[in-house]
Amino acid sequence: MNEYDSNRIYDLTSAIGFNKTDKKKEADCFVLNTCHIREKATEKVYHEIGRVKKSFRNSKKPLVIVSGCVAQAEAEEMIEREPYIDMVIGPQSYHKIGDLILGYQRKKEKINETEFDVVRKFDELQKISNSQNKISSYLTIQEGCDKFCHFCVVPYTRGPEYSRPFTQIIDEAHNLVSNGAREIILLGQNVNAYNYNKKYRLSSLIRTLNNIKNLKRIRFTTSHPKDMTEDLIDCYRDCKKLMPFLHLPIQSGSNKILKLMNRKHDREYYMTVVEKLKKVNKDIKISSDFIVGYPGETEQDFEETIELVEKIGFVNSYSFIFSPRPGTPAAVKKLNNLAKSENRLKKLQNILENFQRENNKKYLQQNCEVLIENKLDNQEKYFGRTKYMTPVIFETDNCKTGELANVKITSFNQKNLFGIYKTNKAKAA
Ligand code: SF4
Numbered sequence: 001m002n003e004y005d006s007n008r009i010y011d012l013t014s015a016i017g018f019n020k021t022d023k024k025k026e027a028d029c030f031v032l033n034t035c036h037i038r039e040k041a042t043e044k045v046y047h048e049i050g051r052v053k054k055s056f057r058n059s060k061k062p063l064v065i066v067s068g069c070v071a072q073a074e075a076e077e078m079i080e081r082e083p084y085i086d087m088v089i090g091p092q093s094y095h096k097i098g099d100l101i102l103g104y105q106r107k108k109e110k111i112n113e114t115e116f117d118v119v120r121k122f123d124e125l126q127k128i129s130n131s132q133n134k135i136s137s138y139l140t141i142q143e144g145c146d147k148f149c150h151f152c153v154v155p156y157t158r159g160p161e162y163s164r165p166f167t168q169i170i171d172e173a174h175n176l177v178s179n180g181a182r183e184i185i186l187l188g189q190n191v192n193a194y195n196y197n198k199k200y201r202l203s204s205l206i207r208t209l210n211n212i213k214n215l216k217r218i219r220f221t222t223s224h225p226k227d228m229t230e231d232l233i234d235c236y237r238d239c240k241k242l243m244p245f246l247h248l249p250i251q252s253g254s255n256k257i258l259k260l261m262n263r264k265h266d267r268e269y270y271m272t273v274v275e276k277l278k279k280v281n282k283d284i285k286i287s288s289d290f291i292v293g294y295p296g297e298t299e300q301d302f303e304e305t306i307e308l309v310e311k312i313g314f315v316n317s318y319s320f321i322f323s324p325r326p327g328t329p330a331a332v333k334k335l336n337n338l339a340k341s342e343n344r345l346k347k348l349q350n351i352l353e354n355f356q357r358e359n360n361k362k363y364l365q366q367n368c369e370v371l372i373e374n375k376l377d378n379q380e381k382y383f384g385r386t387k388y389m390t391p392v393i394f395e396t397d398n399c400k401t402g403e404l405a406n407v408k409i410t411s412f413n414q415k416n417l418f419g420i421y422k423t424n425k426a427k428a429a
Contacts, residue, residue, distance in 0.1 A: 001138070001140060001143075001187050001188075001189070002033050002034075002035050002068060003138055004132075004138040004139070004140050004187055005033060005067075005068065005091060005094060005140075006031075006033045007130070007131070007132045007138075008094070008125055008128075008130065009031055009033060009067065009094055009097055010131070011125075011128050011129070011130065011131050012094070012095065012097050012098050012125075012128060013029070013031070013097060013098065013101070014131075015098055015128055016098045016101060016102060024052075024055060025055055025056075025059075027062055028060075028062050028063065029062055029063040029064075029065065029101070030052055030062055030063070030064050030065065031065045031067055031097075032045055032048055032049070032064075032065070032066050032067070032068075033067045033068045034066060034067065034068035034069060034070035034071060035068060035069055035070070036068075036069035036070050036072075036073050036153050036157055036325070037069075037153070037154075039323045041069075041070050042070050042073075042074055042078075045066060045070055045078075046081075046082060049064060049066075049082055049084055049085065052064060052084070053084055061084070063086050063087070063101065063104065063105075064084055064085050064086050064087075065085075065086065065087040065088075065089060065097070065101075066078060066085055066087070066088045066089070067088070067089040067090075067091070067094050067097070068090075068091050069090075069091055069153065069154075069157035069158065071088040071089055071090055071091075071114065072090035072091055072092075072114050072156075072157045072158075073153065073156065073157050073326075073327070075088045075090070075112045075114045076112065079110050079112060085110075086104060086110060086111070087100060087101075087104060087110065087111040087112075087113070088111070088112050088113070088114065089111075089113045089114070090113065090114035090115065090116070090157075091143075091157065091158055092115065092116045092117055092118045092121055092143070092158065092159055093113045093114060093115050093116075093117050093121070094121070095117075095120065095121040095122075095124035095125055096113060096117075096124075100113060116159040116160075118143055118144065118159065118162045119162070122164050122165075122168060126168050126171075126172075129175055130172055130175055130176060130179075131179070132176060132179065132181070133179040133180050133181075134180075134181065134373070135180065135181060135182050135183060135371065135372070135373045135374070135401055135402050136181070136182070136183040136184075136185065136217075136371070136373055136385070137176045137179075137181035137183070137184055137185070138184075138185050138187050139169065139172055139173060139176060139184050139185070139186055139187060140164070140187045140188065141163065141164055141169050141186045141187065141188055141191065141194050141202075141205060141220075142161065142162065142163050142164065142187075142188030142189070142190065142191055142193060142194045143158050143159070143161075143162050143188060143189060144158045144159045144160050144161045144162050144189060144190075145158065145160075145161060145189045145190045145193075146160055146161045146190075146193075147190060147224060147226075147262075147263075147264060148262060149251075149261055149262050149263055150260070150261050150262045150328060150329040150330040151261060151291060151294070151322065151324075151325065151328055151330040152325070152328060153325045153327065153328060154189045156327055156328075158189055161190060161193055163193075163194045163195050163196045163200075164196070165196055166196045166197075166199075166200040166204065166205070169186075169205060170205070170208055170209075173209055173212060173215070174212065177212055177214050177215050180402060181215070182214065182215065182216045182217065182371060182402045182404075183215075183216060183217035183218070183219065183371055184209060184215060184217075184218055184219075185219045185220065185221060186202070186205060186206075186209075186218070186219070186220040186221075187220070187221065188220075188222070189222065190222070190223075190224050190227065191220045191221060191222060191223055192220070192223040192224060192227035192228060192229075192232055193224065193227045201229070201231060201232070202220060202232055203229075203231040203232045203234070203235050206218055206220070206232075206235045206239055206242055207235065207238070207239060209241070210239040210240070210241045210242065215241060216241060216371060216404055217241055217243055217371055217387075218239070218241045218242045218243065219242075219243050219245070219389075221247050222247055222249065223246065223247065223248050223249075224249075224264075224265075225248060225249075225250065225265045225269060225270050225273050226264050226265050226269075228248070228273045228276075228277075230276075233273075233276050233277055233280055234280060236277060236280050236281040236284055237280035237281055243387045243388070243389075244281050244283040244284040244285065244387055244388075245284070245285050245286075245287070245315075245387060245388040245389055246277065246284065246285075246286055246287070247286075247287045247288070247289075247316075248270075248273070248274075248286055248287075248288055249288055249289035250267070250270050250288050250289070250290070250308070251263060251289060251290060251291045251294075252290065252291065252294060252297070252301065252304075252305050253267055253301075253304040253305035253306070253307060253308030253309065254267070254297070254300075254301035254302075254304040254305060255267055255268075255304075256296070256301055257294050257296065257297055257301050260294065260295070260296050261291075261294060261330070262329075267304070267308055270308075271308075271311075271312070274286060274312060283387075285315050285359075285388050286312060286314055286315070287314055287315050287316040287317045287318075288312075288314050288317045288318075289317065289318045289319070289320075290305065290309075290317065290318070290319040290320070290348060291319075291320060291321075291322050292305075292319060292320070292321050292322065292341055292344045292345045292348055293321045293322045293335075293336040293338075293340070293341025293344060293345070294322045294330070294336075295322065295330060295333030295334055295335060295336060296333070296336075297322075297336060297341075297344075302344045302348075305348065306347070306348065306351065309348065309351055309352065309355075310351065313355055314352060314355060315355060315356055315359050315388060316356060316388070316389060316390070317352050319345060319348050319349055319352060320345070321338070321341045321342065321345050322335075322336070322341070353414050356414050356415070357412075357413075357414045359388075359390075360390065360412040360413070360414070360416075360417055361412060363386075363409040363412065363417055364409055364410075364411075364412060365408070365409065365410070366408070366409055367406045367407065367408050367409075367422055368386055368392065368406070368407050368408075368409050368417065368419070369386065369387060369404060369405075369406065369425060370384035370385065370386060370392045370394070370404070370405050370406075370407045371384050371385055371402075371403075371404055371405075372384040372399055372400065372401050372402065372403050372404075372405055373385065373401060374401055375401065376393070380395060380396070380397050381393055381394065381395055382394055382395075382396060382399060382401070382421070384405065384407070386417070390415075390416070390417055391415065391416045391417070392407055392409070392416070392417045392418070392419060393416060393417075393418050393419075394407045394418065394419045394420055394421050395419075395420055395421065396420070396421030398421070399421050399424065400424075403424050403425075404424070404425040405421055405422070405423065405424055405425060406421075406422040406423045406424075406425055407419040407420065407421055407422060408420050408422050
């Protein structure tokens with residue numbers, strides 16, 4: 001979502017005359033768009049500002065803006081701790097960035113803009129066209145979260161759930177496709193909670209996007225198991241452009257831990273959702289997120305996670321050791337022994353990596369459908385992704401980005417597939 005927001009921040013600042021530059025020393029404005037999910041996010045911001053400060057030591061100070069969730073969570077403290085920061089802007093107020101910059105240039109007063117103004121944000125963003133021109137483009141449809149998992153900062157930094165108007169999203173999708181997008185990834189912190197006016201759900205969006213002529217692939221992320229409703233599951237049967245790959249975080253395989261996390265689902269419920277998905281589309285594959293060493297996790301709880309992982313056989317998953325986020329209920333709980341958690345993480349990651357490698361091995365000597373995203377710099381090689389998001393690097397001197405190609409896979413490693421371009425799928429058909 002930060003990538004989407006960063007692009008939109010660029011659209012807004014270019015409307016008042018700013019351009020992107022690779023020459024950092026020549027920049028007169030830095031926008032650090034931050035994420036608060038990862039560990040040590042705040043410290044990373046201060047380090048980055050330190051680097052900017054150093055390179056401008058002997059020249060005119062640039063305007064320094066911190067936006068995103070770290071700005072939201074630590075607004076006042078940031079301005080007090082680091083005088084080099086001129087402005088902090090929360091993720092629900094960045095639509096005002098143009099006016100704020102112009103105001104700052106007039107008055108030179110520090111600005112703290114961290115209101116939750118999400119409705120106006122999307123109204124304002126609609127007035128400025130989305131300039132993203134990537135083959136695979138992001139489109140935010142929903143923001144915020146009402147689930148309040150005990151480890152997560154999102155409900156505090158992005159605010160309550162908000163769904164953008166249906167037609168606004170469809171217009172933006174058409175705009176992206178006419179800019180060259182061939183894949184759209186619908187985004188939301190809790191994307192499958194999308195519900196506009198109790199009439200339009202995520203399934204309505206997918207079914208409408210499925211009819212856009214030049215759009216080839218649809219994905220969405222990130223979902224909560226509780227919001228995997230039947231109408232959404234049915235899209236995996238009916239909508240050919242919806243890729244058979246779903247990122248569905250479970251976090252733990254232990255019901256005790258899921259309850260302590262306030263996840264609002266148990267492992268049985270999760271497995272029922274997976275079964276339903278496989279029933280409507282046997283090709284579907286699932287990836288997930290796991291938190292290891294959550295406060296209260298015993299060896300038995302961890303073994304339940306391992307058992308679930310082996311049963312479901314996840315691909316491309318993410319796993320981390322629990323780390324507290326200030327202000328969340330889990331932040332005050334007693335931490336588990338770090339060495340034990342590290343061992344558990346290692347064990348889990350070995351299993352997940354093995355699944356990934358075994359999964360990639362199945363493609364060997366097979367033709368695989370790849371959406372070509374870009375040409376690699378200074379090489380006659382291209383980059384694309386399979387239906388399951390696996391990166392594919394292949395050789396050819398004769399293909400176009402945005403094309404759906406058949407690529408014969410000749411080798412693989414844990415994360416990537418390598419191959420040779422065979423045909424343009426559409427022409428072959
Ligand atoms: S559902 Fe996701 S975004 Fe919402 S609180 Fe839980 S982890 Fe955070």
